[in-house]
Amino acid sequence: MSVILGIDIGGSGIKGAPVNVSTGQLAGERHRIPTPEGARPDDVVRVVAQLVEHFGLDGPVGVTFPGIVQHGHTLSAANVDKGWIGLDADALFTQATGRDVRLLNDADAAGLAEAKFGAGRGVDGTVLVLTFGTGIGSALVHNGVLVPNTELGHLWLREHHAETWASDRARERDDLNWKQWSKRVSGYLQHLELLFSPDLFIIGGGVSKKAEKWQDHIRLERSRLIPAALQNEAGIVGAALLAAQPAPPAPLVSPALRPARVAGRTEAVPVPVKPSKDKARRKSS
Structure with missing residues (x-):
């Protein structure tokens, strides 16, 4: 079917x-x-x-x-x-x-869809999909296989709860410009990079439609980063x-x-x- x-x-x-x-x-x-x-x-x-x-x-x-x-x-x-x-x-x-x-x-669901048909299509190794919105959702996919319920938005970065500090809602709440928000996101992604060494970060959620405002400000050690491709359709497809x-x-x-x-x-x-x-x-x- x-x-x-x-x-x-x-x-x-x-x-x-x-x-x-x-x-x-x-x-x-x-x-x-x-x-x-x-x-x-x-x-x-x-x-x-x-x-x-x-x-x-x-x-x-x-x-x-x-x-x-x-x-x-x-x-x-x-x-x-x-x-x-x-x-x-x-x-x-x-x-x-x-x-x-x-x-x-x-x-x-978004991670499955992006890994198979979206920005992660054809990427071997570890792909980490993060959705930035009210909170931070996460999906960890290795060679096309999903590791469910990672909930990486709830990590703590010293005194900061990740999604409370770096979500898109936090950007609006704290009246951050995109460069200021990107600095927070960079710190969060660098921590995930240390823990998981992903080959690719895919950034989804509402911010994926505005990648030109933040993408050049993200700083990573070794992983690649690209915005999500499927956007609002990713959940349905996954x-x-x-x-x-x-x-x-x-x-x-x-x-x-x-x-x-x-x-x-x-x-x-x-x-x-x-x-x-x-x-x-x-x-x-």
Whole structure:
């Protein structure tokens, strides 16, 4: 199946389009519905179901989410309702749409798309895609394989929290000109360069449309840097790419976890483990 529906959940809008996963190009016009206020799970699921019905495509559906996604569960909710935390969102979307839904982090989706069809196409080695907007999203891709949920916007640079200090929102908040902002970004990228030695940085988000204002001011030691190519289509394309891949095997469940019902949903919680007698003796001695 070469045409698959990709849906990108954003803070202000939820948009979708059919994607030719062989070429990375949209196979039809995008359709956008405003994100419901508060972005509560039931409301967002309803909009995603509307988009699926609008396009009427059979087959799997890829959906992005602005938070950590692990084995179909949403584990963080920085800019959406806290009810997403611990939710089996894959199952919720699948039930509501009647399609096999595959969920992934929004920055990871952009990374997949840029690595395969965008600015990282044909680049071997390590590609690090960073989206600068309200925060800083990250996607780490090595030889075309995604390492999910890197969340590198939450690194600390001495006293600075990276995305609070160097995001596009920080530029606007602190009234920085592009050269001043680029100095912060350079410090952040140099730290990532030390940690990951990427062959290529790809800079996405809204700033990718204004690369001429900041690109010449970025200073790196050895990595190359280029702006993203797919821009607003990257999330949709990356979501469809994931849905086109075979589903991974079900993860093994740690014996230290057990299912529990929390606020109408099932999530894993730690089971208390009693210390061994040896540990107890050491503690009392």
